[in-house]
Amino acid sequence: MLEYPCPACGASVVFQSSISVFAVCPFCKSSLVRHDLKLETLGKMALPIRDASPLQLGTEGTYQQRHFTLIGRVRKDWSGGHWDEWLAFFDDSANGWLAEAQGFYSMCFQEALQESSPTVDSLCPDQYVNLNGTTFQVTDIKSCTCHFGEGELPFICEPGKTMMSVDLVSGSETFGGLEYADGEVSFFQGEYLKFSDFNFKRVRVLEGW
Amino acid sequence: MADSLVSTFNCPNCGSPVTIRVAGQTLSVMCPACASAIGIENENYQILWKYEQVVDVKPLIPIGTRGKLHAADYEVIGFLLRSDEKGNYPWREYLLFNPYEGFRWLVEADGHWSFVTMIKSQSGFSMSKRYLYYQGEGYSRFLAGKARTNYILGEFYWKVEANDLVAVGDYVSPPHMLSYEFGDGEVVWSQALYTEPSVVRSAFNVTAPMPVRLGVGPHQPSPWISAWDGIKWKTGMAVALLVILHIFIYVTRDTTIFAQTFNYTKPATTPGAIEVESPSFEHKDLSAIEVEVQAPVNNSWLDADVDLVNTKTGATFPLSEEVSFYSGYDGDGYWSEGDQSQSAIIASVPPGAYMLRAELEADPKLASTAFNLIVHQGIPPIGNLAVAVLLILFAPAIIFWRKYSFESARWAESS
Numbered sequence: 001m002l003e004y005p006c007p008a009c010g011a012s013v014v015f016q017s018s019i020s021v022f023a024v025c026p027f028c029k030s031s032l033v034r035h036d037l038k039l040e041t042l043g044k045m046a047l048p049i050r051d052a053s054p055l056q057l058g059t060e061g062t063y064q065q066r067h068f069t070l071i072g073r074v075r076k077d078w079s080g081g082h083w084d085e086w087l088a089f090f091d092d093s094a095n096g097w098l099a100e101a102q103g104f105y106s107m108c109f110q111e112a113l114q115e116s117s118p119t120v121d122s123l124c125p126d127q128y129v130n131l132n133g134t135t136f137q138v139t140d141i142k143s144c145t146c147h148f149g150e151g152e153l154p155f156i157c158e159p160g161k162t163m164m165s166v167d168l169v170s171g172s173e174t175f176g177g178l179e180y181a182d183g184e185v186s187f188f189q190g191e192y193l194k195f196s197d198f199n200f201k202r203v204r205v206l207e208g209w
Numbered sequence: 210m211a212d213s214l215v216s217t218f219n220c221p222n223c224g225s226p227v228t229i230r231v232a233g234q235t236l237s238v239m240c241p242a243c244a245s246a247i248g249i250e251n252e253n254y255q256i257l258w259k260y261e262q263v264v265d266v267k268p269l270i271p272i273g274t275r276g277k278l279h280a281a282d283y284e285v286i287g288f289l290l291r292s293d294e295k296g297n298y299p300w301r302e303y304l305l306f307n308p309y310e311g312f313r314w315l316v317e318a319d320g321h322w323s324f325v326t327m328i329k330s331q332s333g334f335s336m337s338k339r340y341l342y343y344q345g346e347g348y349s350r351f352l353a354g355k356a357r358t359n360y361i362l363g364e365f366y367w368k369v370e371a372n373d374l375v376a377v378g379d380y381v382s383p384p385h386m387l388s389y390e391f392g393d394g395e396v397v398w399s400q401a402l403y404t405e406p407s408v409v410r411s412a413f414n415v416t417a418p419m420p421v422r423l424g425v426g427p428h429q430p431s432p433w434i435s436a437w438d439g440i441k442w443k444t445g446m447a448v449a450l451l452v453i454l455h456i457f458i459y460v461t462r463d464t465t466i467f468a469q470t471f472n473y474t475k476p477a478t479t480p481g482a483i484e485v486e487s488p489s490f491e492h493k494d495l496s497a498i499e500v501e502v503q504a505p506v507n508n509s510w511l512d513a514d515v516d517l518v519n520t521k522t523g524a525t526f527p528l529s530e531e532v533s534f535y536s537g538y539d540g541d542g543y544w545s546e547g548d549q550s551q552s553a554i555i556a557s558v559p560p561g562a563y564m565l566r567a568e569l570e571a572d573p574k575l576a577s578t579a580f581n582l583i584v585h586q587g588i589p590p591i592g593n594l595a596v597a598v599l600l601i602l603f604a605p606a607i608i609f610w611r612k613y614s615f616e617s618a619r620w621a622e623s624s
Contacts, residue, residue, distance in 0.1 A: 049252055052232065106329075137333070
């Protein structure tokens with residue numbers, strides 16, 4: 001864990017995960033990039049006034065009997081709505097991504113692709129692709145835009161940046177995802193789970209619920 | 210500190226206050242006052258389209274009602290009045306929301322209710338297949354058609370469209386149903402769980418009468434399947450036990466109460482018969498009696514009209530037996546036909562002293578022969594077994610028929 005003073009307001013900014021290079025100051029909402037010894041200010045992050053997500057920074061949960069804490073989030077908008085990707089920091093220092101959209105939850109982990117990846121133009125829904133030894137079916141291909149980020153993240157979160165997102169599924173629970181941004185492709189693999197599977201603690205308290 | 214998901218603003222068209230219950234997630238809401246569809250994007254409100262007139266549609270479960278259904282609390286936030294393309298078959302869909310569990314649908318068609326969850330994680334589904342497999346269950350195609358949205362109330366996590374027409378299809382595996390909706394190049398699959406009207410009624414505290422259930426729902430679980438499964442093995446075992454018991458009684462019977470050899474001699478006139486009478490013998494219990502005629506005939510026949518006569522009351526039980534036996538050699542070797550012994554059973558003969566009176570007629574070629582008359586008691590009549598089996602099969606047959614009719618009614622509505 002590393003701790004820095006925010007160059008904008010002086011508040012303490014914590015980096016729990018070693019992969020994190022970006023953070024939003026919890027106090028003044030400045031976007032900050034981590035360099036070796038100090039933080040650099042990129043600007044202010046505009047956070048939404050209304051947020052219906054039941055999760056928040058600091059929410060704890062378990063996945064396969066391993067405890068994690070949500071330490072960062074990036075929201076992605078698409079033409080039909082939005083979803084959130086939460087950085088789950090495990091007690092053993094592993095990093096996972098908990099995706100949440102309209103009550104659907106999945107936990108996935110980034111994996112290096114063993115073979116060259118298909119280009120996004122070569123994919124279409126219902127098609128099958130082999131990735132790292134698993135046969136996936138393409139369920140959805142959509143363009144999305146980064147809306148905002150908060151907490152700490154392993155990349156520089158630039159609101160307004162567009163990327164292509166491909167949803168994949170194998171069997172009835174295995175989830176896969178390909179993300180195309182800046183000419184690079186990232187591959188994630190995990191599974192769909194129910195809210196109750198995570199035994200969440202410190203979820204948002206929502207009035208009346 | 211608790212954050213509120215509720216937000217209120219004024220309709221950009223008519224100025225009436227509009228409440229949204231899932232602020233931050235809801236992308237469109239219908240103004241209850243002017244029936245405008247209002248799009249919501251980052252606190253900006255704009256009219257998407259508008260119904261020509263406000264229709265007084267009153268959902269059975271009003272928007273804003275909360276209830277606990279299938280282990281979680283849900284609030285009704287949206288309502289769709291839908292039908293097939295021509296508008297002949299209407300149904301109603303309630304959008305349910307729980308901030309932690311997400312969205313569900315409660316669908317009511319002909320008084321049958323479904324609790325519907327969208328499926329994200331599926332592979333191998335196809336709208337063209339007749340059968341689908343999901344989570345270890347096989348689903349059969351029930352129908353495929355088009356669905357129109359006729360009227361909308363409340364709020365939704367997408368931008369609602371007026372007169373939305375989509376392709377829909379259902380696959381059933383009671384109590385579940387898999388459904389697809391295909392429109393705008395995207396297929397959405399969902400799984401429905403058949404939910405009893407009484408469950409919906411108590412979950413949402415519905416005080417108005419529930420819509421009457423018409424026919425059998427596509428995925429309504431048959432009450433007769435478990436009844437049939439429960440009774441079929443018991444029935445089989447009961448019938449098998451009876452048959453075994455019958456065979457056991459038959460095989461172990463040893464109750465010869467009379468046996469005697471008589472002689473037949475061809476009478477002077479042909480055709481003609483001779484008569485013989487047996488001495489009296491005792492029949493102890495009320496039971497069936499078997500009278501057996503044995504004659505060593507070969508390539509001839511002996512007809513016996515035997516009366517079993519009660520020596521006290523004169524009650525007579527007549528029976529007729531023909532002993533015939535033919536045999537010989539032909540190109541295929543030895544052959545034979547018939548039997549040198551015949552027997553007949555009289556059921557429920559009261560106890561008492563009896564005798565046999567027999568009138569015999571034989572093949573005219575037969576000059577004389579010895580023959581035996583034998584009487585057994587304690588014979589289990591096959592009719593008793595048949596009646597018992599029929600009685601045992603009565604209830605299972607009704608259950609089987611009800612189960613069959615239930616499935617026929619279900620599939621009568623399919624396409």
